[in-house]
Structure formats: structure tokens, C-alpha cells
Amino acid sequence: MTAGSIERTLASSWLRPNSGGSLIRSASPADAGLIRDFVCGLSDRSRYFRFFANACPPSTGLLRTLSGATGSADILLVTDGCGTVIGHGMAADGRAVDGRLETNIGLVIADDWQQRGLGTTLLNMLVSRAASRGVHNLVFDVLPENDRMRGIIRRRWPDAAPEHTRDGLIFRPLVEAINHTGGNRVPGRSAA
Secondary structure (H helix, E strand, C coil): CCHHHHHHHHHHHHCCCCCCCCEEEECCHHHHHHHHHHHHHCCHHHHHHHHCCCCCCCCHHHHHHHHCCCCCCEEEEEECCCCCEEEEEEEEEEECCCCCEEEEEEEEECHHHCCCCHHHHHHHHHHHHHHHCCCCEEEEEECCCCHHHHHHHHHHCCCCCCEECCCCEEECEECCCECCCCCECCCCCECC
């Protein structure tokens, strides 16, 4: 199965309301107000884990980036049945030191909606879309105390060793094709 067909399979399953009433869709600049409300509605802890700062209210520049106005990232929103944003994920492409395409992924789910699989689904879609763009490896900047995100990365890419920085951890797993169930086709390999 190719990355494009994986994306179409995921899209057919998730880019429409499911039994929980959530919808995953691309963001647009018109979503700036919804995204601002979402960011300000996060708990301090969730906001800090995602942005490494309070970020409420988001600056104009941050809001432009989060809504896709800058065109610099692949941005997906998760909304509930009423259209309220309950999740945000983005993948910002760039070049690694070796010249290969990499993407920095950041995502957050509203506190009341966490631990329901929405973050994993959002991550799977971002990775699938990155694979279809030819991305070689992913980049995750994670605070050391963010046990949930570190756990997600460890389970999905067990060989991805973190680089320690002054403020956090950076994981650089290779992009892998994912199968229709959202799991790895090849057990986690890290970009060394």
C-alpha cells in the first residue's frame, strides 16, 4: 500500500464524523479564532507541553502559523460534533543537516478529550501525509516531563533515542509506511 492510498484510507475513515462526532480536517486562516479559543481553553500543563510556554492568548504570529496563514506547515484540526476545535496537529517541513526532508511535528488534544485515541489518529495522519511528501524523518521536541508524548514515541519508534538539549529532548525517528490499522509496517528505526 502506498502512502497516498494510506492517506485516502485514513481520510475516508476520519475526515467525516465518527460515532464520537469528531472530525479531522485541514486548517485554514479562517480558523484563527477557533484555534485561539482552543489554545486558551487548554490547561496550563497541556499548553506548556505543546508550546513550552503559556501562549495564551497566542501572539498574532503564532496564530498565523497555527492556522496555516503562513503556508509553512501541514495543519490538521480535530473538531467535535458542534465544530469546536478539540485537537490541533502540525507538521512543518524543513531540511536536515544531510539535506534530506524532515518534518517537525507538534500536536495537542483538549484536556477533556485526551486518552481517547484522537492524538494517535492525528499523529498517524500527519505521518502518512509526511510520507506522501517524501519526508525522510520526523522531529519531535518534547519536554522531559511530558510522559505521555515520550510514551507514544517509545511505543511507535522504540529505537528512537532522544538527543538531550538544555531544555528538552529531541527524537528523530525515520518516517515509516503505516498499515491500514495505523501501526508500523516495520518496527521503529531511528535516524542515526
